[in-house]
Amino acid sequence: KAGVTQTPRYLIKTRGQQVTLSCSPISGHRSVSWYQQTPGQGLQFLFEYFSETQRNKGNFPGRFSGRQFSNSRSEMNVSTLELGDSALYLCASGILAGGSYEQFFGPGTRLTVL
Amino acid sequence: TQLLEQSPQFLSIQEGENLTVYCNSSSVFSSLQWYRQEPGEGPVLLVTVVTGGEVKKLKRLTFQFGDARKDSSLHITAAQPGDTGLYLCAGATGAGNMLTFGGGTRLMVKP
Numbered sequence: 001k002a003g004v005t006q007t008p009r010y011l012i013k014t015r016g017q018q019v020t021l022s023c024s025p026i027s028g029h030r031s032v033s034w035y036q037q038t039p040g041q042g043l044q045f046l047f048e049y050f051s052e053t054q055r056n057k058g059n060f061p062g063r064f065s066g067r068q069f070s071n072s073r074s075e076m077n078v079s080t081l082e083l084g085d086s087a088l089y090l091c092a093s094g095i096l097a098g099g100s101y102e103q104f105f106g107p108g109t110r111l112t113v114l
Numbered sequence: 115t116q117l118l119e120q121s122p123q124f125l126s127i128q129e130g131e132n133l134t135v136y137c138n139s140s141s142v143f144s145s146l147q148w149y150r151q152e153p154g155e156g157p158v159l160l161v162t163v164v165t166g167g168e169v170k171k172l173k174r175l176t177f178q179f180g181d182a183r184k185d186s187s188l189h190i191t192a193a194q195p196g197d198t199g200l201y202l203c204a205g206a207t208g209a210g211n212m213l214t215f216g217g218g219t220r221l222m223v224k225p
Contacts, residue, residue, distance in 0.1 A: 004156070031210070031211040033211050033212065033213075035213075035215075042215055042216070042217045042218060043157075043202065043204075043215035043218075044215070045212050045213060045214070045215075048210050048211050048212050050210065050211070055210045055211075056210045056211070056212040058212075090156050090157070092156075092211070094211035097162075098162070098164065099144075099145070099164060100144065100145035100147075100162055100164055100206055101206065101210075101211040102159060102162065103147070103159060103211065103213065104159065105149075105156030105157050105158070106156050107154070107155055107156050108155075108156050
């Protein structure tokens with residue numbers, strides 16, 4: 001089975017711009033979660049999508065949004081970029097196993113905001 | 115807000131030594147997961163513990179979930195340079211696939 005793929009792997013933007021990141025989950029996985037990883041804050045949950053619906057949301061401003069398509073692929077969008085949005089954005093594909101979700105992370109998209 | 119405190123933050127040891135990483139919270143989690151992350155990659159799931167008091171072994175790694183499901187530990191026996199990496203604990207609560215991560219323990223094992 002192919003793993004979780006994220007595109008692009010690296011991105012450089014300037015303040016005020018907007019960006020869209022893409023995630024293709026493992027085939028058959030309907031849950032896709034997004035996380036932001038920074039040296040100062042560690043890994044923080046952004047949101048989770050399941051069957052095209054946002055099921056959980058973390059504590060991030062409305063500039064961060066996402067969506068999921070019928071094939072389970074997901075995108076996240078960040079509008080009006082700020083310097084502090086520079087981070088590794090990780091997507092995780094999840095499947096329920098033994099009463100809890102097993103998550104499989106992609107390699108991430110490294111976003112640099114200048 | 116649920117928090118997971120992980121300790122120590124950094125650990126540098128010699129090959130062959132044993133070590134333990136701790137993950138503590140005041141919140142109860144339905145399950146707790148341990149991940150290992152290497153530079154330039156996403157975290158890789160090592161184990162999921164679900165039942166209070168549960169102990170799982172993965173070769174030289176032993177994972178324990180506290181009786182009250184608020185804390186967990188990872189013990190590595192006879193560490194090897196290949197164990198070097200960032201170890202993360204993550205707790206799950208409620209419905210859905212949402213994890214609260216600890217701050218991570220950066221382990222370096224010197225040959």
